[in-house]
Amino acid sequence: MRAESLKGHLDGMILAVVGAAPAHGYAVIDELKRRSAGAFDLPEGTVYPALHRLEADGLLASSWATAGGRKRRVYRLTRRGRSALTRRRREWADFSHAVEGVLA
Amino acid sequence: MRAESLKGHLDGMILAVVGAAPAHGYAVIDELKRRSAGAFDLPEGTVYPALHRLEADGLLASSWATAGGRKRRVYRLTRRGRSALTRRRREWADFSHAVEGVLA
DNA sequence: CCTCATACCTCGTCATACTAGGCATCGGGT
DNA sequence: ACCCGATGCCTAGTATGACGAGGTATGAGG
Numbered sequence: 001m002r003a004e005s006l007k008g009h010l011d012g013m014i015l016a017v018v019g020a021a022p023a024h025g026y027a028v029i030d031e032l033k034r035r036s037a038g039a040f041d042l043p044e045g046t047v048y049p050a051l052h053r054l055e056a057d058g059l060l061a062s063s064w065a066t067a068g069g070r071k072r073r074v075y076r077l078t079r080r081g082r083s084a085l086t087r088r089r090r091e092w093a094d095f096s097h098a099v100e101g102v103l104a
Numbered sequence: 105m106r107a108e109s110l111k112g113h114l115d116g117m118i119l120a121v122v123g124a125a126p127a128h129g130y131a132v133i134d135e136l137k138r139r140s141a142g143a144f145d146l147p148e149g150t151v152y153p154a155l156h157r158l159e160a161d162g163l164l165a166s167s168w169a170t171a172g173g174r175k176r177r178v179y180r181l182t183r184r185g186r187s188a189l190t191r192r193r194r195e196w197a198d199f200s201h202a203v204e205g206v207l208a
Numbered sequence: 209c210c211t212c213a214t215a216c217c218t219c220g221t222c223a224t225a226c227t228a229g230g231c232a233t234c235g236g237g238t
Numbered sequence: 239a240c241c242c243g244a245t246g247c248c249t250a251g252t253a254t255g256a257c258g259a260g261g262t263a264t265g266a267g268g
Contacts, residue, residue, distance in 0.1 A: 001199065001202075003225055004111045004112030004224095004225075004254065004255065005111070005112035005195070007223080008106050008108030008223090008224080009106045009109060010224085013207060015208055016207045016208075021238050024246075024247090026247085027189075032206060034205050035206040037202065039158065039199070042225085042226090043226060044248085045225080045227065045229095045248095045249085046224090048249085049151060049248095068233090068245090069234065070232085070233060070246055070247090071233090071247075072245095072246065072247085073234090073257080087205075092203065092207060093115065093128045095109050095143070096200050098105075098141065098144060099113055099200075101140050101141060101143075101197065102120055102121065103192075103193055103196060104114060104139075107222090109257055111255055111257065112255080128216090129215070129238075146256085147256085148215090148216080148256060149219095149260095152216075152218090153256085156217095157255090172214090173264060174216090174265075175216075176215065188255070
């Protein structure tokens with residue numbers, strides 16, 4: 001998978017994953033990989049900064065939890081994140097439709 | 105249209121446009137706009153560097169032509185460009201399928 | 209003439225994915 | 239007892255690519 005292809009689309013996908021169920025960073029990475037059938041096997045250096053960015057933008061909120069002696073930062077969607085997700089899905093639909101119109 | 109969304113996808117679209125018929129820069133911009141129903145109305149500062157990049161990579165070749173007293177650089181696909189286009193279309197199909205799997 | 213559309217170009221900026229490192233805990237294998 | 243892999247978090251720096259802003263030149267129309 002070309003690295004640049006992802007640009008601008010990762011945030012929406014993270015919102016979709018966290019929107020389905022609150023999750024911590026590692027779980028987000030796993031879920032992105034699972035939902036994409038292995039296509040998106042992203043390094044932590046990609047996902048963690050994106051999570052921080054989304055939280056800074058007020059689209060995600062986080063809290064610490066402990067599971068099996070390990071600390072996890074669990075993210076959930078904020079109300080603004082929910083509407084951002086809706087907008088992102090629509091933008092993806094428009095974008096992919098436009099690309100297909102050109103590539104066809 | 106979010107600027108970053110385009111990243112990594114523009115090259116394939118330019119190859120598709122030029123692959124349909126040789127074209128000069130302005131015509132590529134017009135055709136991208138037309139095929140995308142106005143979604144991709146790209147500035148010259150985006151398209152010209154992309155054309156140069158593709159030519160430097162050997163995927164496009166150019167020659168000067170004159171039409172109505174104006175000089176145009178007309179691009180055509182090279183053989184390598186043709187196979188790159190095929191590859192890019194497949195990559196787009198894989199990518200969009202993966203994104204839809206995540207967003208759904 | 210003067211402006212607009214056509215037609216080309218380049219330089220600097222910005223956003224963002226990734227590389228490469230760092231830290232800590234836990235379980236399993238030797 | 240010890241090491242290592244997986245889990246789990248983090249950050250600083252790099253590379254890439256789309257874009258904004260600026261430049262040049264020609265031809266047509268008012």
